[in-house]
Amino acid sequence: MGMALPKFIIENxxxxxxxxxxxxxxxAPKWAKKEYEEFxxxxxxxxxxEGKIIQY
Incomplete structure (x- = not known):
């Protein structure tokens, strides 16, 4: 399953x-800036x- 479309994109x-x-x-509002950084x-x-990438 792919990543859900972030709210900052949905809300333009x-x-x-x-x-x-x-x-x-x-x-952009603060919540969108935070979500963008996380994205x-x-x-x-x-x-x-060690050069490893771990994503959850």
């Missing part, structure tokens, strides 16, 4: 830039010291 607080990257509008962590995970 995002846009795609020229490189087709999902960006957040500058006037980025999910789609761009950082490996640990």
């Amino acid at each position: 607080w995002s846009y795609k830039d020229k490189e087709n990257k999902i960006c957040l509008k500058e006037n 980025l962590k999910k789609i761009n995970p950082v490996p640990d010291k």
